[in-house]
Amino acid sequence: MSLTLPALHVMGDITVNKGSVLGVRTIDDFELVFFPTGSRTVYENDRGEFLLDRPGIVFTCPGEPHKYRFDPLVPTRHLYVHFDYAAFRETFCGQDDSRGECQDWSVIAGGSLVPSLLKQMLKIVHVKPGGWQRRGAILLLSVLEEWQAIDEDHSRSSVNLPAPIIKALDYMEQHFHRQITIEEIAASSGWTHEHFTRMFVRWIGIPPQKVLLERRLRRAEQLVIQAERTIKQIAYDVGFADEHYFSRMFKRTRGVTAVEFRDRFADPLFRHLAMTEEEESAYPLNRHFVALNQERT
CATH class of the missing domain: 1.10.10.60 (Homeodomain-like)
Structure with a gap:
C-alpha cells in the first residue's frame, strides 16, 4: 500500500527586519510558518488578529486573504514551507469553507520535534541527496502530524500570558x-x-x-x-x-x-533582512529553497 505524501513547493529560514509588513495576499497552496520565539508579530485573516507572543505555528489555507505585521521593535525569524496535500484539500478546503479542527495559530511547547524536523527538511532540500524529494515529503508529513497532535487547550493561543x-x-x-x-x-x-x-x-x-x-x-x-x-x-x-x-x-x-x-x-540591499540567532546552520540562511518535480505517492 503506497503512502500519499504532501508535495513540497518552497521553504526557507528567513529573518526580516523590524516593522516589516507582508500582505494582504492570497496563495495557491498551503503555508505553515514556524516562529521559534514569541514576539509582537501579528497575523491577520478573516477570523481575526493573532498576536504571536509565544513560539508557535501559523497555518494558512489556499485562497485565504491574510497579512503579517512583523514585530515593530526587533527582527523576526521564521521558518516556512509551502506545500500541497490532497488529504488537507479534502479536510480544509471543502465547499462549506470548513477548517475542521484546524487552528490558525498554534502554540508549540518546548521539546517539540517541529523545529528539528523543519531544519532537517531545509538541509535535505539544499543538499539534494538521493531520494531527497521523498525524504523531504516524509519529514513534512511528520511536521504536520506533530502540529496536529499538539496536546494543549487551543484557547490558550488567543488569551494573554499570565x-x-x-x-x-x-x-x-x-x-x-x-x-x-x-x-x-x-x-x-x-x-x-x-x-x-x-x-x-x-x-x-x-x-x-x-x-x-x-x-x-x-x-x-x-x-x-x-x-x-x-x-x-x-x-x-x-x-x-x-x-x-x-x-x-x-x-x-x-x-x-x-x-x-x-x-x-x-548595503541597503540587505536592510530588510536581519541575522538569525543560530551560530551554525546546515543550509544557507535568508534564502528560499524551491523543490521541483515532487514525488506525490
Whole structure:
C-alpha cells in the first residue's frame, strides 16, 4: 500500500527586519510558518488578529486573504514551507469553507520535534541527496502530524500570558539596558525564583536568561547598524558590564562579530533582512529553497 505524501513547493529560514509588513495576499497552496520565539508579530485573516507572543505555528489555507505585521521593535525569524496535500484539500478546503479542527495559530511547547524536523527538511532540500524529494515529503508529513497532535487547550493561543509573566517581560523591557539579574526579574513577577523560571519556560518556551540575552543582543543589532557608537559603548548601552563578554556572545549567537555585522548591513540591499540567532546552520540562511518535480505517492 503506497503512502500519499504532501508535495513540497518552497521553504526557507528567513529573518526580516523590524516593522516589516507582508500582505494582504492570497496563495495557491498551503503555508505553515514556524516562529521559534514569541514576539509582537501579528497575523491577520478573516477570523481575526493573532498576536504571536509565544513560539508557535501559523497555518494558512489556499485562497485565504491574510497579512503579517512583523514585530515593530526587533527582527523576526521564521521558518516556512509551502506545500500541497490532497488529504488537507479534502479536510480544509471543502465547499462549506470548513477548517475542521484546524487552528490558525498554534502554540508549540518546548521539546517539540517541529523545529528539528523543519531544519532537517531545509538541509535535505539544499543538499539534494538521493531520494531527497521523498525524504523531504516524509519529514513534512511528520511536521504536520506533530502540529496536529499538539496536546494543549487551543484557547490558550488567543488569551494573554499570565500576569506575572507579563510583569516580568515588561520589567526586562524597561531595564535590560542595565545589569539586572534573573532573581530581580523573578521578584518583579511576585513569584519565587524557582517557580518563576519553571513557569517562564512553560509559557515562553525558553529560559528567562536566554530571553534577556536575546533582548540585549537584538537592541545591540539596531545600535550597531543605526548608531555612530563604538562597540564598547554599545555593549554598555545594552546592559553588558564587559565588552569582551558582549563580543563573545554576539559572535556565538550571530556567527559574525559586531563589526562584521555592521559591515554586512551597510548595503541597503540587505536592510530588510536581519541575522538569525543560530551560530551554525546546515543550509544557507535568508534564502528560499524551491523543490521541483515532487514525488506525490
